[in-house]
Amino acid sequence: MIGNFLDQFWSLTFGGLSLGFIYILIALGYTMVYGVLRMINFANSEVFMVATFATIIIIRDVFNFTQTSEYATGFRLWLILGTALVASMVVAGVLSVLIELVAYRRLRRMNSGILAPLISAIGVSMVLAEAVRIMTDSRPVASPRAMEKSFLGKFFDADVRLDNTIIIVAAIILLVILLAFVNKTRLGKAIRAVSMNPSAAKLMGINIDGVVSITFLVGGLMTGAAGFFYVLKYENSSFSIGFELGIAAFTAAILGGIGNIKGAFYGGLALGLLETYASFFLGTQWKAVTVFVILVLVLYTRPNGLFGEAMTQSRA
Amino acid sequence: MINLRDKGADIWERSNRIERTFIALGFIALAASLPFFGGTFLNTPIADYESVLVYPVAMFVLMAIGLNIVIGKSGLLDLGYVAFFAIGAYTMGLLGTRTGLNTWEILPIGIAMAMFSGVILGVPALKLRGDYLAIITLGFGEIVRIVALNLETLGRSGGILNIPTPPPVFGIEYSFDSHRIYYWTLLIIILLAIWMVRRLAVRRAGRAWESIRQDEDAAELLGVPTFKYKVWAFVLGASVGGAAGVFYASKTLFIAPDNFTLQISILILACVVFGGMGNIWGVILGAVILGYLPDRIRFLSDARLLVFGLVLVIMMNLRPDGLLPRKKREKPLPKEAK
Numbered sequence: 141m142i143g144n145f146l147d148q149f150w151s152l153t154f155g156g157l158s159l160g161f162i163y164i165l166i167a168l169g170y171t172m173v174y175g176v177l178r179m180i181n182f183a184n185s186e187v188f189m190v191a192t193f194a195t196i197i198i199i200r201d202v203f204n205f206t207q208t209s210e211y212a213t214g215f216r217l218w219l220i221l222g223t224a225l226v227a228s229m230v231v232a233g234v235l236s237v238l239i240e241l242v243a244y245r246r247l248r249r250m251n252s253g254i255l256a257p258l259i260s261a262i263g264v265s266m267v268l269a270e271a272v273r274i275m276t277d278s279r280p281v282a283s284p285r286a287m288e289k290s291f292l293g294k295f296f297d298a299d300v301r302l303d304n305t306i307i308i309v310a311a312i313i314l315l316v317i318l319l320a321f322v323n324k325t326r327l328g329k330a331i332r333a334v335s336m337n338p339s340a341a342k343l344m345g346i347n348i349d350g351v352v353s354i355t356f357l358v359g360g361l362m363t364g365a366a367g368f369f370y371v372l373k374y375e376n377s378s379f380s381i382g383f384e385l386g387i388a389a390f391t392a393a394i395l396g397g398i399g400n401i402k403g404a405f406y407g408g409l410a411l412g413l414l415e416t417y418a419s420f421f422l423g424t425q426w427k428a429v430t431v432f433v434i435l436v437l438v439l440y441t442r443p444n445g446l447f448g449e450a451m452t453q454s455r456a
Numbered sequence: 457m458i459n460l461r462d463k464g465a466d467i468w469e470r471s472n473r474i475e476r477t478f479i480a481l482g483f484i485a486l487a488a489s490l491p492f493f494g495g496t497f498l499n500t501p502i503a504d505y506e507s508v509l510v511y512p513v514a515m516f517v518l519m520a521i522g523l524n525i526v527i528g529k530s531g532l533l534d535l536g537y538v539a540f541f542a543i544g545a546y547t548m549g550l551l552g553t554r555t556g557l558n559t560w561e562i563l564p565i566g567i568a569m570a571m572f573s574g575v576i577l578g579v580p581a582l583k584l585r586g587d588y589l590a591i592i593t594l595g596f597g598e599i600v601r602i603v604a605l606n607l608e609t610l611g612r613s614g615g616i617l618n619i620p621t622p623p624p625v626f627g628i629e630y631s632f633d634s635h636r637i638y639y640w641t642l643l644i645i646i647l648l649a650i651w652m653v654r655r656l657a658v659r660r661a662g663r664a665w666e667s668i669r670q671d672e673d674a675a676e677l678l679g680v681p682t683f684k685y686k687v688w689a690f691v692l693g694a695s696v697g698g699a700a701g702v703f704y705a706s707k708t709l710f711i712a713p714d715n716f717t718l719q720i721s722i723l724i725l726a727c728v729v730f731g732g733m734g735n736i737w738g739v740i741l742g743a744v745i746l747g748y749l750p751d752r753i754r755f756l757s758d759a760r761l762l763v764f765g766l767v768l769v770i771m772m773n774l775r776p777d778g779l780l781p782r783k784k785r786e787k788p789l790p791k792e793a794k
Contacts, residue, residue, distance in 0.1 A: 180590065242769065243769060246773050247772065247776050252777070255729050256729060256772050256776035256777070258729075259726055259730065259768055259772050260768060260772035260773060262765075262768065263766065263767070263769035263772065265765075266761055266764065266765030266768070267766055270759070270761045270762035270765060271762055387594070390591060394591050425602065425606050426602070428598055428599070428602055429599050429603070431595075432592075432595035432596070432598065432599055433599075435591070435592070435595060436580060436595070439584055439592065440580050443584050
């Protein structure tokens with residue numbers, strides 16, 4: 141068992157890393173909103189699900205790929221991938237902003253606590269998941285393969301696959317842009333101000349509603365990118381995918397410490413790797429259990445997650 | 457907006473003991489007579505009306521009352537309540553098929569098992585705050601389901617078959633198709649649960665929960681052993697869920713991991729919030745509506761959950777405190793106004 145594990149260590153690690161980056165991007169959808177509103181953005185999982193379908197539609201219907209088409213190469217390939225990525229990000233971003241308008245805005249103005257928005261967000265995710273379920277006849281939808289998943293070379297003994305490499309590189313670029321946006325721009329500063337102290341931010345003339353919309357937009361863009369990467373890696377989607385990945389990504393956000401970007405990063409990576417290693421040792425059916433047990437242990441020793449901001453702690 | 461909650465409370469407060477008894481008996485009689493309305497507009501188009509009354513309606517009411525102790529009374533967000541329901545059901549399934557024990561003998565064992573797992577989960581989880589508790593409980597709910605799905609003893613995805621029905625009580629037989637007998641039995645269990653919650657609410661525990669919900673730090677400073685009472689709330693909530701589980705298994709005679717998904721936890725949570733967190737009558741109303749609605753609108757067939765989601769969004773936006781919200785303490789006394 142251990143020998144096998146060492147043999148496959150690098151290929152497992154690569155798979156785990158690319159999964160981890162998908163988790164990071166979805167986790168950002170949770171964590172950015174949580175940072176600003178202190179609310180779980182329950183509908184984020186369905187934003188992800190819708191984004192996977194946006195990618196499939198671009199590849200299948202806009203560029204007319206079928207299961208038997210020849211792989212695209214060169215410029216055409218990058219055009220297809222680029223269009224799909226941008227389209228799913230835009231769809232997810234817009235959807236996320238709309239969700240905020242429908243499910244959160246009114247309740248936020250009424251100061252209704254955290255549970256009422258949670259339920260209305262659950263309502264929105266039911267509507268989205270059900271609408272897609274009806275449109276897809278409750279069946280999973282396969283995405284045609286647009287590119288050859290060629291091997292770029294070997295890293296130790298592991299095959300470095302093109303799709304995994306694209307995911308890791310593109311995700312890192314997106315994260316760098318996001319960090320620059322949050323840390324360097326005026327809007328990013330406004331987001332940080334609102335997350336630190338909403339009332340003080342308001343007194344300084346920051347338009348809170350605008351900042352919240354921007355936060356949902358940015359979270360949605362990241363989640364949308366995750367949808368594209370997911371389809372690139374697994375080449376299918378279904379109406380229930382949001383639920384499965386959403387819980388994992390939310391766990392990742394908490395594992396790292398919800399509310400900050402660094403936390404989502406380390407949490408996502410840790411979860412992607414842990415899940416992959418745990419499935420290897422214990423079989424895929426136990427991976428969720430392992431992840432949750434680890435989450436409990438981490439939170440038990442570090443109640444705010446690995447990199448969480450210190451919140452008021454209960455003494456107990 | 458009309459405040460039904462205050463109107464109801466007003467009538468109740470102005471009645472004397474005898475009137476109150478009549479009001480209570482009237483409601484119980486109304487609830488007990490529900491199975492006889494099968495032919496009216498209440499009828500559910502596809503599912504059998506009386507069976508809908510047992511599950512989901514009455515079962516949801518019972519579980520919502522239990523979850524309300526955790527969320528509504530003490531403000532702890534539990535997203536894995538289905539775990540206790542599952543533990544009760546599997547206790548019934550295992551003991552009912554492997555040993556000679558009957559439902560009424562297993563009921564306390566199932567409740568004890570649910571309470572025990574409530575302690576196991578609650579002691580580490582309740583040291584965390586708010587949203588982290590939500591994810592831990594959510595994870596626990598999934599773990600219970602996954603364990604049931606993968607353990608040979610628990611029948612894997614096939615579940616447990618041929619769970620015995622409850623033995624006759626006072627000569628009344630429980631048979632698979634006599635739904636109303638189950639419904640009335642559940643009604644008695646629900647009344648017991650309501651009685652327990654109402655008694656606790658006016659005692660030390662109820663006051664401790666109320667103070668924890670409003671401001672945990674202040675409660676702690678005033679000497680309320682908050683951790684102890686949080687665990688108590690959690691364990692009591694679990695016991696109600698366990699009781700519902702035992703009875704559920706004994707009613708459906710067949711349980712499988714698919715019956716205990718996260719969706720149930722979320723639905724029960726929706727019942728509590730939709731009806732009016734913290735107010736037991738609101739919670740019951742919420743559970744009745746949300747349990748009943750999906751089956752009543754089955755004529756929408758495929759779109760019914762979509763409509764259900766829309767109803768949740770619209771209702772929460774219109775009445776964020778739920779249909780029958782809890783009484784607001786700060787509100788001026790209505791009697792002076794008149």
